[in-house]
């Protein structure tokens with residue numbers, strides 16, 4: 001079997017959507033698919049949804065004459081990657097998932113090796129191997145979605161996992177008098193900078209005063225980003241504020257990890273420079289100048305960073321390719 005025909009299935013399941021594709025060893029993807037995720041309290045239902053989704057990708061692989069090597073899953077839920085199990089932290093409605101052996105369950109259904117990883121970490125690995133973090137070896141990756149996902153790569157390796165999880169950047173507090181967060185802390189970064197935060201900020205702004213804006217109170221973060229690109233004043237103001245607070249959190253992370261590059265992805269990143277430029281401005285002014293330049297880049301893989309990253313990690317777990325980018 002030539003390596004050109006080898007592929008893995010990459011699946012990224014989030015709180016609202018499941019995305020997937022066939023991922024080749026060079027990071028190229030094909031047969032991209034999407035569906036609603038309907039994260040349900042019962043693991044059995046998730047297994048059914050994922051199995052159906054994976055089955056369709058297996059059919060695509062066979063149509064494309066690709067030899068499937070495994071399944072890599074990027075998970076919005078906490079995971080113990082080494083054990084292949086879900087973990088439940090601060091989400092009591094998902095209590096039935098605690099310790100659920102998702103990797104083994106899917107392995108028994110499909111007869112393929114299965115890797116599962118936290119979505120922030122999978123996205124970081126995707127960007128490191130094939131995306132905007134190239135050619136650097138010291139990388140911080142941030143995903144601005146429902147919350148904030150994160151991943152750190154130091155000297156070409158993921159941070160060692162402790163208890164299966166780490167990189168909860170979204171719960172780094174930037175305001176000790178800020179709103180309380182479900183995690184138990186207050187003023188958490190993701191309360192100000194995630195997609196959910198932008199949507200809440202919009203509602204609040206529309207409640208407070210009348211703004212000349214085309215935005216409706218229930219507009220999504222993506223719509224806010226699009227309207228900002230069309231020069232909507234309120235949308236621009238929301239992104240400016242969020243961008244400055246994005247920059248403030250990145251100052252903290254850069255001072256701790258001293259990365260060579262920072263990659264920002266997720267739905268909110270669709271606003272591009274409208275959110276990244278205010279972040280860059282705060283970042284360059286307020287960080288310790290340990291390094292001269294630390295570029296803040298937009299994700300290179302877009303919505304597929306988790307899919308590609310989980311796929312790459314799956315290949316690497318099987319020892320089919322180096323676990324460091326050369």
Ligand SMILES: [Zn+2]
Nearest residue numbers: 171181183188
């Ligand atoms: Zn929190």
